[in-house]
Amino acid sequence: MLHAVFPAIGAASVGLLISGVDADLTVPLVVFGAVFLLGQVSSLAFRWAKHLVVSGVNLRHRAEVARLAVGAPTVDMIEPKATQDLFKTAAADPTEWVEKTPGDGAIGALRIIFEYVGLISSAIVVSYWSFWLVPALIIPALVTRRLATRLWVRHYRIWVDGIEHHRRYQYWGELTASRSEAKELRIFGLADWIIGRHQYDMRAHLAPVWADDRAMARAHWQQFAITLLPLGAIFGAVGFATVANGTDVGIASAALAAGWGIFTAASGVGPMMEMEGARPGLAAFAALKDSLERKSEVQHLQPLSVTRAPHIRFEDVHFRYERGASVTKGLDLEIRPDESLAVVGFNGAGKSTLIKLLAGAYRPTAGIVTADGRDIGGIDDWGSHLAVVFQDFVKYRLTIAENIALGRSGPVDEAALKSAIAESGLQALVDGLPAGEDTSLDASIDGGVDLSGGQWQQLALARALYAVKSGARILVLDEPSAHLDVRTEQRLFDRLEQLTEPVTTILVSHRLATVRRADRIVLIDDGKIAEQGTHEELMSLGGTYARMYRLQAERFAAGFDDRLEEGAIV
Numbered sequence: 001m002l003h004a005v006f007p008a009i010g011a012a013s014v015g016l017l018i019s020g021v022d023a024d025l026t027v028p029l030v031v032f033g034a035v036f037l038l039g040q041v042s043s044l045a046f047r048w049a050k051h052l053v054v055s056g057v058n059l060r061h062r063a064e065v066a067r068l069a070v071g072a073p074t075v076d077m078i079e080p081k082a083t084q085d086l087f088k089t090a091a092a093d094p095t096e097w098v099e100k101t102p103g104d105g106a107i108g109a110l111r112i113i114f115e116y117v118g119l120i121s122s123a124i125v126v127s128y129w130s131f132w133l134v135p136a137l138i139i140p141a142l143v144t145r146r147l148a149t150r151l152w153v154r155h156y157r158i159w160v161d162g163i164e165h166h167r168r169y170q171y172w173g174e175l176t177a178s179r180s181e182a183k184e185l186r187i188f189g190l191a192d193w194i195i196g197r198h199q200y201d202m203r204a205h206l207a208p209v210w211a212d213d214r215a216m217a218r219a220h221w222q223q224f225a226i227t228l229l230p231l232g233a234i235f236g237a238v239g240f241a242t243v244a245n246g247t248d249v250g251i252a253s254a255a256l257a258a259g260w261g262i263f264t265a266a267s268g269v270g271p272m273m274e275m276e277g278a279r280p281g282l283a284a285f286a287a288l289k290d291s292l293e294r295k296s297e298v299q300h301l302q303p304l305s306v307t308r309a310p311h312i313r314f315e316d317v318h319f320r321y322e323r324g325a326s327v328t329k330g331l332d333l334e335i336r337p338d339e340s341l342a343v344v345g346f347n348g349a350g351k352s353t354l355i356k357l358l359a360g361a362y363r364p365t366a367g368i369v370t371a372d373g374r375d376i377g378g379i380d381d382w383g384s385h386l387a388v389v390f391q392d393f394v395k396y397r398l399t400i401a402e403n404i405a406l407g408r409s410g411p412v413d414e415a416a417l418k419s420a421i422a423e424s425g426l427q428a429l430v431d432g433l434p435a436g437e438d439t440s441l442d443a444s445i446d447g448g449v450d451l452s453g454g455q456w457q458q459l460a461l462a463r464a465l466y467a468v469k470s471g472a473r474i475l476v477l478d479e480p481s482a483h484l485d486v487r488t489e490q491r492l493f494d495r496l497e498q499l500t501e502p503v504t505t506i507l508v509s510h511r512l513a514t515v516r517r518a519d520r521i522v523l524i525d526d527g528k529i530a531e532q533g534t535h536e537e538l539m540s541l542g543g544t545y546a547r548m549y550r551l552q553a554e555r556f557a558a559g560f561d562d563r564l565e566e567g568a569i570v
């Protein structure tokens with residue numbers, strides 16, 4: 001507020017100083033000096049307060065967006081493209097000048113209030129000289145504001161119209177400097193091609209923007225005329241009247257200085273642009289909040305208070321992704337406590353989908369998944385009963401210890417951490433790193449390292465084992481050995497068999513040599529269980545499993561990889 005009224009106070013103090021020129025100047029000089037100092041302090045304080053407001057509002061806004069995203073109980077709620085687009089907009093993390101954050105918007109709103117305060121206070125000073133001067137200044141200022149707003153809105157739209165070209169040229173730019181693409185760019189000789197695409201998209205986006213820049217520069221004479229002519233006339237009239245009538249020069253000077261204050265307060269477009277730029281992010285947030293909270297309500301979640309593995313049942317489960325055909329079509333499956341169950345099937349049969357349904361990441365379209373007779377969708381913190389290695393597990397750019405301890409919320413259990421490292425086969429790797437388990441897995445920072453595909457997979461396994469050691473009783477492994485060499489895989493499954501914790505193990509794998517160890521094997525085909533039994537039972541059944549197994553064994557004996565392609569047996 002002090003910052004807002006400063007132009008008026010400054011103008012008054014200038015008037016006071018000039019009026020006092022013929023008399024004792026001590027008081028006016030002290031006042032002028034104090035006001036000058038106040039102006040400097042208020043300007044600094046305003047910048048500091050603005051920074052605090054912007055970062056404070058943005059911090060809370062982003063926390064709310066993150067809470068909304070992770071608060072959605074199932075993945076299908078946030079998966080639709082429209083929802084993803086809303087999240088992107090609501091994140092309000094501007095990469096372009098047209099985008100503003102909610103903090104900028106809040107400051108814009110405050111600055112509009114301050115502008116009015118500044119305008120009224122300057123108008124009070126001006127009216128000391130003459131009241132008619134106030135509208136004579138405000139009207140051309142508002143016309144200037146209107147013209148400038150129109151120009152900027154047009155410029156904004158031209159820029160946004162080319163946003164697709166802009167995204168593409170950013171993508172080409174990123175490709176040229178990215179580590180992972182560097183190999184292919186060089187081997188395929190794509191350098192010139194990429195630079196050509198980059199230049200093309202940049203020009204396609206910016207040529208209209210540059211043309212409008214030139215048009216804006218030409219249009220500035222209008223604003224110049226509207227600003228300068230009335231201001232010149234008013235300043236001339238005030239000067240003339242003061243000389244002709246012999247009135248106080250100090251008051252006239254204060255009025256002219258405050259007049260400039262009115263003009264600048266009324267003609268600015270910055271705050272309005274800040275508010276407009278912040279509007280899409282806030283609107284997207286409101287839309288998300290409304291739709292996600294509506295979908296998440298009604299559930300009254302109750303914990304499942306068991307320390308052993310629950311009895312799980314899939315009953316007539318149908319499921320389809322938002323975009324796609326039915327994946328499970330009336331699937332019935334019972335998973336008994338502490339058994340080890342293997343799930344096999346061709347690519348795309350729905351094995352990973354079954355795991356996602358079991359984890360509660362998706363809700364069945366029809367049918368039900370129960371644990372000890374209760375719908376898992378109604379169980380509070382169902383995830384804490386599970387230790388899962390998803391096929392597309394996440395590589396967190398954290399330390400090794402943090403990556404593993406993410407398997408379970410709460411304080412880190414050091415003993416469980418050490419034993420998970422040992423059992424997942426990571427001990428030698430950890431011992432060889434300078435910072436051991438505290439080594440960061442972010443190769444872009446000092447001291448950080450990257451792991452091989454197989455080592456990352458071992459780390460994901462360690463995360464699941466840590467969860468088991470901390471109380472999870474259902475261990476789910478979706479293709480846990482896809483990146484492991486035969487020896488590491490063998491050791492891993494030997495260790496899993498020796499786990500002392502009583503757990504239900506559900507293993508999805510294409511490697512039938514590992515699957516045969518399971519108590520029971522189920523084969524999924526066409527969205528249902530097509531065959532089930534022990535390895536021996538399925539082999540004597542002579543069905544798809546037996547054919548898959550024999551073919552894989554033959555290929556293995558002949559020196560081929562032991563994985564199976566669907567086309568190879570049909």
Ligand SMILES: Nc1ncnc2c1ncn2[C@@H]1O[C@H](COP(=O)(O)OP(=O)(O)OP(=O)(O)O)[C@@H](O)[C@H]1O
Nearest residue numbers: 321323324327345346347348349350351352353354
């Ligand atoms: N998020 C998704 N959205 C739409 N369709 C999906 C999604 N995830 C999987 N699908 C489709 O669902 C079907 C089953 O996929 P799923 O990943 O469960 O198969 P899978 O048996 O695990 O296959 P694989 O052996 O190749 O890992 C496939 O047709 C796949 O294209």
